[in-house]
Amino acid sequence: MSTSTAPAQTETFLDRCKEAAAALSALMEPTPLQRNAFLSERYGADIILKREDLTPVRSYKLRGAANFFRKALTADPTLKNFVCASAGNHAQGFAYVANHYGVTGTVFMPTTTPKQKIYKTQTFGGDNITVRLIGDTFDQSYAAAKKFSAEQGATFVPPFDHPDIIEGQASVGLEILAAMAEKPDVLILPVGGGGLAAGVVQVFAAMSPDTEIVFVEPAGAPSFQKSLISGHLVTLDGVDTFVDGAAVGRMGEHTFAVLKDRHPAQVVLVPEDRVCETILEMLNIEGIVLEPAGALEIDALRSLPPERIRGRKIVCVTSGGNFDFERLPEVKERALRSAGLKKYYILRMPQRPGALRDLLDLLGPDDDITRFEYLKKSARNFGSILIGIESNAQSNFQTLTARLDSAGFIYRDITDDEVVAGVLI
Structure with a gap:
C-alpha cells in the first residue's frame, strides 16, 4: 500500500x-x-x-532593519560588520538593531542631515557604530556606502530596496x-x-x-x-x-x-x-x-x-x-510664506527727507516689518531696500500693494522668486 x-x-x-x-x-x-x-x-x-x-x-525604519538583520544573522551567524546609507531615520533603526544584536556597523549620512538625527544615531549605536558624513544628498552617501561595503566586505543593509526591508x-x-x-x-x-x-x-x-x-x-x-x-x-x-x-x-x-x-x-x-x-x-x-x-x-x-x-x-x-x-x-x-502671511519686496526708495515716513504710513495696523535692509544706491536720487512684512491675513497684502501703486512706489515681490529670494533672504 x-x-x-x-x-x-x-x-x-x-x-x-x-x-x-x-x-x-x-x-x-x-x-x-x-x-x-x-x-x-x-x-x-x-x-x-x-x-x-x-x-x-x-520612525518606522526600525522595522525593516530588524527584519534584515534577523534574516542575515540567521543565515550566517558569523557576520559581524554591517554598513548602511541613510538620511537619518534608517541610520537610527540600523544603529538600534546593530546594538541589539551586538554587531558593529558604519553609517553613511549626507552632510545636510539634521544634527538631531546624527546624535541619536550615535546614541542608539554606542561604541558599535561609526558615523561618516559624506555628500550633500542621500544618493551620494549611498554610493559611498556601497563602495565601502565592497572594499571592506561589510554587509550592506539597504534603506528600502530589498525584499527583507x-x-x-x-x-x-x-x-x-x-x-x-x-x-x-x-x-x-x-x-x-x-x-x-x-x-x-x-x-x-x-x-x-x-x-x-x-x-x-x-x-x-x-x-x-x-x-x-x-x-x-x-x-x-x-x-x-x-x-x-x-x-x-x-x-x-x-x-x-x-x-x-x-x-x-x-x-x-x-x-x-x-x-x-x-x-x-x-x-x-x-x-x-x-x-x-x-x-x-x-x-x-x-x-x-x-x-x-x-x-x-x-x-x-x-x-x-x-x-x-x-x-x-x-x-x-x-509656513508663513506658504500661507500667504509673509512677503518680501525689493523697493526703490526716493532719497529725500520723509520718504521712509511715506512708506510706513502705507502699512496697515496688522502689518509688521520683520526685515529692513538697504541694498545699494542704484542712482543719485533712489536707493533699493529689501523689506519683509508679516501680516495676519492675505488680503492685507492686496491692500498694501494697491497703496504702493497709488503712491507711485516702484517695487518687486520676490517672495516666490527662488533665485533672488535664495540670495537675499
Whole structure:
C-alpha cells in the first residue's frame, strides 16, 4: 500500500510579514493607532493617525532593519560588520538593531542631515557604530556606502530596496488592520524610496483590498510619480532635500516593481513650504512633533477633494518624528510664506527727507516689518531696500500693494522668486 505526501505549501508574502512582525516584538511594541479629533472635525471624517513617530527610534525604519538583520544573522551567524546609507531615520533603526544584536556597523549620512538625527544615531549605536558624513544628498552617501561595503566586505543593509526591508516595513499594515474593527476607507502612505509603501500595499491587497490607497511625495522629489508617468524607473536631475526622510532621486528597483501598476493620479505632491504649516499646526495645537516626512501624510488631506474625505475612515501613517528644533525658525518662515502671511519686496526708495515716513504710513495696523535692509544706491536720487512684512491675513497684502501703486512706489515681490529670494533672504 503506497502513501502519498501532500505538497508543501509555498510561503506567501503575508506569511513572511507575520514572521517579521512576531520577531519585531522583541524590540518594540506596536505603535498606537489614534483618532485625531482636531483633524476629524476639520475634514468631517474619522482621521486616524498610525503613530510611527512613537517607535523607539521615532520612525518606522526600525522595522525593516530588524527584519534584515534577523534574516542575515540567521543565515550566517558569523557576520559581524554591517554598513548602511541613510538620511537619518534608517541610520537610527540600523544603529538600534546593530546594538541589539551586538554587531558593529558604519553609517553613511549626507552632510545636510539634521544634527538631531546624527546624535541619536550615535546614541542608539554606542561604541558599535561609526558615523561618516559624506555628500550633500542621500544618493551620494549611498554610493559611498556601497563602495565601502565592497572594499571592506561589510554587509550592506539597504534603506528600502530589498525584499527583507519591505517585509519588515509591511508590519505597519498588519498592525493597522489588527487594531481596527472596521477596515479603513482610505490609507495615506508616504513614498521616498518606497519600502514602506511596497510592503503595506501588499498587506492591504491581501487583507483589505477595497481600501483606497493614496501615496504622498514631496513636490521637490517626485521620483515615484515621474516613474509612473514614464512607465519605468527614472532618476531625477535634482531634489529638494528639505523633506529629508522622503527626498530621493530614484526609488528602488524592488519597490517600484511592486508599485509600478499604480496610476500617477494616486500620488499627491505636497509643496515643501506647505508641509511646514502642518508641522507647526500639529506641534502647536496637538503637541505632536513630526519631521517633514512625518507630516506629509496629514498635509496631503489639504489636496484631496472633499468628497474623497468627508464621512470616511482615513488612516494617515505619520512616518517619523525626528525633528531638529534648530530648524524651527526656518519651518515657521516657510509656513508663513506658504500661507500667504509673509512677503518680501525689493523697493526703490526716493532719497529725500520723509520718504521712509511715506512708506510706513502705507502699512496697515496688522502689518509688521520683520526685515529692513538697504541694498545699494542704484542712482543719485533712489536707493533699493529689501523689506519683509508679516501680516495676519492675505488680503492685507492686496491692500498694501494697491497703496504702493497709488503712491507711485516702484517695487518687486520676490517672495516666490527662488533665485533672488535664495540670495537675499
